[in-house]
Amino acid sequence: MLHLILPSDLDALRELLDENPESLLDVAAVVNCLGTCGLCERRFVPVAPxxxxxxxxxxxxxxxxxxxxxxxxxxxxxxxxxxxxxxxGLLNMFQKMKKL
Structure with a gap:
């Protein structure tokens, strides 16, 4: 599946990333790195995984x-x-919620 999204050549991958880092959001869905926000429940990509x-x-x-x-x-x-x-404001609320 990754071959459908990512080029197999590493130089081509680097060029793709330099041109459009947001293209990796598609990759994140494939490699199952999506998270759900603890406040707004929006789907997002945690950068570390x-x-x-x-x-x-x-x-x-x-x-x-x-x-x-x-x-x-x-x-x-x-x-x-x-x-x-x-x-x-949301971040402050989130930090207070975590203390509870």
Missing amino acids: LVESLEPLYGDSKGLHALLRHNQYISLSEAICGFCHADP
């Missing part, structure tokens, strides 16, 4: 992480999406 899944193909986990981390559909957290993380 996505990077771990693709690191053997990409070969540069730090570079891949840097490409992906600012996409609002991808989150550094595995519990809260980038949309809620960007909203201080």
Whole structure:
């Protein structure tokens, strides 16, 4: 299935990532890295498992992480999406909920 989405050549993969890092959202669905936000229940991609899944193909986990981390559909957290993380009110509410 990955061959249908990702090029088999690593240089072509790097070019694809440099041009459009968001294309990896499609890959994330295939490699089952989707999460559900603990606040808004929006589906999102936790960046750590996505990077771990693709690191053997990409070969540069730090570079891949840097490409992906600012996409609002991808989150550094595995519990809260980038949309809620960007909203201080929602993030504060989430942190209070976790303390309960």
